[in-house]
Amino acid sequence: MARVLLGVTGGIAAYKACELCRLLVKDGHDVVPLVTPGAERFVTAETFRALARRPPGDDVYLHLTRADLLVVAPCTANTLAKLAHGLADNVLAEAALAHRGSVLVAPAMNPRMWAHPATRANAATLRERGVVLVGPDEGETAEGELGVGRMAEPDEIFDAARNLLMGTGPLLGKRVLVSAGGTREPLDAVRFVGNRSSGRMGVALAAGAQRRGAVVTLLAANLAVPAPAGVELVETPTAADLEREALGRGVEADVIVMAAAVADYRPAEALAAKRPKDKAAWTLELEPTTDVLSALGEHRHDGQILVGFAAETGATGLERAREKLARKGADLFVLNDVSRTDIGFDAYENEVTLLAAGTERTVAKAPKEEIAAVILDEVEALLLDG
Numbered sequence: 001m002a003r004v005l006l007g008v009t010g011g012i013a014a015y016k017a018c019e020l021c022r023l024l025v026k027d028g029h030d031v032v033p034l035v036t037p038g039a040e041r042f043v044t045a046e047t048f049r050a051l052a053r054r055p056p057g058d059d060v061y062l063h064l065t066r067a068d069l070l071v072v073a074p075c076t077a078n079t080l081a082k083l084a085h086g087l088a089d090n091v092l093a094e095a096a097l098a099h100r101g102s103v104l105v106a107p108a109m110n111p112r113m114w115a116h117p118a119t120r121a122n123a124a125t126l127r128e129r130g131v132v133l134v135g136p137d138e139g140e141t142a143e144g145e146l147g148v149g150r151m152a153e154p155d156e157i158f159d160a161a162r163n164l165l166m167g168t169g170p171l172l173g174k175r176v177l178v179s180a181g182g183t184r185e186p187l188d189a190v191r192f193v194g195n196r197s198s199g200r201m202g203v204a205l206a207a208g209a210q211r212r213g214a215v216v217t218l219l220a221a222n223l224a225v226p227a228p229a230g231v232e233l234v235e236t237p238t239a240a241d242l243e244r245e246a247l248g249r250g251v252e253a254d255v256i257v258m259a260a261a262v263a264d265y266r267p268a269e270a271l272a273a274k275r276p277k278d279k280a281a282w283t284l285e286l287e288p289t290t291d292v293l294s295a296l297g298e299h300r301h302d303g304q305i306l307v308g309f310a311a312e313t314g315a316t317g318l319e320r321a322r323e324k325l326a327r328k329g330a331d332l333f334v335l336n337d338v339s340r341t342d343i344g345f346d347a348y349e350n351e352v353t354l355l356a357a358g359t360e361r362t363v364a365k366a367p368k369e370e371i372a373a374v375i376l377d378e379v380e381a382l383l384l385d386g
Helices: 014-026 045-052 077-085 091-098 111-115 117-128 154-166 200-211 239-250 292-299 317-328 368-385
Strands: 003-008 030-035 069-075 102-107 137-140 146-150 175-181 215-221 232-235 255-258 265-267 286-288 305-312 332-337 349-356 359-367
Touching: 003 014, 003 045, 003 091, 014 030, 014 045, 014 069, 014 154, 030 045, 030 091, 069 077, 069 091, 069 154, 077 091, 077 102, 077 117, 102 117, 102 154, 111 117, 111 146, 117 200, 117 359, 117 368, 175 200, 175 239, 200 215, 200 255, 200 368, 215 239, 232 239, 239 255, 239 292, 255 292, 255 368, 292 305, 292 317, 305 317, 305 368, 317 332, 317 349, 332 368, 349 368, 359 368
Parallel strands: 003 030, 003 069, 069 102, 175 215, 175 255, 215 232, 255 305, 305 332
Antiparallel strands: 137 146, 265 286, 332 349, 349 359
């Protein structure tokens, strides 16, 4: 039996938390309801105490004792901001600051509030800290608007909570190798040929896989963002470095996700010292690098899942991604348009098309952490099918 802190905040979806409380208790857990004053406008704290079967005279500091899981459902935009910024002006917020176990949050709010950059930044901050977000779902909200903002259904939240408590899921214990960033190919001692990849997408994938229980190794090619805490970090600044580490470490991996933007060409000859500037032209000869993904496809072992990324521009990008999927031996390809400034390289959001054998689907523009979650869902489905 686990101790679960159940935070309920002020939204009409508070009534759904009653069912979530019942499911947690039925599963044998010790549930401690933490009902904010705003939530009591919809459902009383006494209702949750009855559902949680709390004895009379509970310790007034029970919210500060050790717990295995903190669930906040529904989580309003206001409470989401408090959690992100460490505010502690009610019992639930105090509990969140003191809590050292897993955290699961189910946002619920008006679609325009969920879409606001401040809310998305708060959600991204929580994900970076390892908080699991479930939802929000798309549909009609209480005020009659259509959009993304409805709280996820209680059984979905319960399943996510149970996975966190029991350590279950297809990625649990799997060895996952992720590459991130953009390689830089030296021209001389100070100059290089490179690209604008920040590594955000790969880092989000590594963090997401780790939260799902995987043992993660991150091949980092000149990251512009911090690597997730707890993953094995291997610096791979050039295409040759990434090739060596990917092929060497890929042998033991259950899942390989090649999100890094690996240079297709490198200078045929790099100068050991800095080339001084003069009035003469500098003509460069570029030679192709090894296609690391194709090499991984050739050497993959039975049951291994291989995911590639296609950074394309223009209307023919989808056709090129289809060709890469067929040619490189990957199970899944992620296509993104790097010609746009609002998604792709060095952006906080992305919009991708997922391609697998016989299926294609577009994932709408969203923070890269949310895109990573969708990709990892596909990886888990492939593991189960395998």
